[in-house]
Amino acid sequence: MNPINFILILSAIMFVNWNITFFIQTFFHHRYSAHGQFTMSAGWERFFGIMSLLLTSGYLSPRAYGLLHRWHHAFTDTPQDPHSPKGESGISGIIHFFWKTRNEYQRAVVSCKRGDVTKFTKNLPQFNWVDKVGENWVIRLFWITTWIATHLWIAWQVDGWWAIPTSIVFALSNVGMAPIHGFIINWLTHKYGYRNHDVDNTSTNLAWLSPATWGESLHNNHHKHPDSINFAERWFEIDQTSWVVKLFNWIGIIKIANP
Ligand SMILES: [Zn+2]
Ligand SMILES: [Zn+2]
Numbered sequence: 001m002n003p004i005n006f007i008l009i010l011s012a013i014m015f016v017n018w019n020i021t022f023f024i025q026t027f028f029h030h031r032y033s034a035h036g037q038f039t040m041s042a043g044w045e046r047f048f049g050i051m052s053l054l055l056t057s058g059y060l061s062p063r064a065y066g067l068l069h070r071w072h073h074a075f076t077d078t079p080q081d082p083h084s085p086k087g088e089s090g091i092s093g094i095i096h097f098f099w100k101t102r103n104e105y106q107r108a109v110v111s112c113k114r115g116d117v118t119k120f121t122k123n124l125p126q127f128n129w130v131d132k133v134g135e136n137w138v139i140r141l142f143w144i145t146t147w148i149a150t151h152l153w154i155a156w157q158v159d160g161w162w163a164i165p166t167s168i169v170f171a172l173s174n175v176g177m178a179p180i181h182g183f184i185i186n187w188l189t190h191k192y193g194y195r196n197h198d199v200d201n202t203s204t205n206l207a208w209l210s211p212a213t214w215g216e217s218l219h220n221n222h223h224k225h226p227d228s229i230n231f232a233e234r235w236f237e238i239d240q241t242s243w244v245v246k247l248f249n250w251i252g253i254i255k256i257a258n259p
Contacts, residue, residue, distance in 0.1 A: 033066035059134030215239025
């Protein structure tokens, strides 16, 4: 295979994976589970729960994510915030940020398993068997191995040793899509960019990233109006997820809570 085609194929896989993973996370985990911006039938809830198991790289429990994210909105930039970059910088700051986010996510998983009932758990979706499969390490290792094996097989068709490390970097990026997305929203849009609203936290907007993040990078708008289905407020801000939400509402898959 010619090297240009090789890079094009890997980029296409990453592009599709990036968009599917981002869409499911913002549509289902963030806007539905954490914020309850719309409702759906138990059947559709199960459908999107299974999609988040099958289609995203690195399973995140919709219930635990919802709980973690509610903590973030309630305690933004305070010591109880599960992921605030405030006061953090450099590589050590980024490592600390990832480590804390990971630990807080685990705390949310344990809390969900225990069945804790708090003011943060109202109407969170529950998928016991999906969570069990998604959080099983054998299943996780199976997916990681599948990603790497597929990429190595593609690299095998290319003449040149460099294809192997390149394919591994692409494979690991696909496996780590959830932390990469988490970094963009929880770190970058709490550190860089502009603000439409002078809210009581560090949230910012990065409009140029909004098409690639399905509107999620309009984070300052979202902190100001967490119940709004449309994160975009100015002409140059794009939130494609809100278009899908409106379409799904129109078709009848979901029902917007506060139209
Ligand atoms: Zn935030
Ligand atoms: Zn939110």
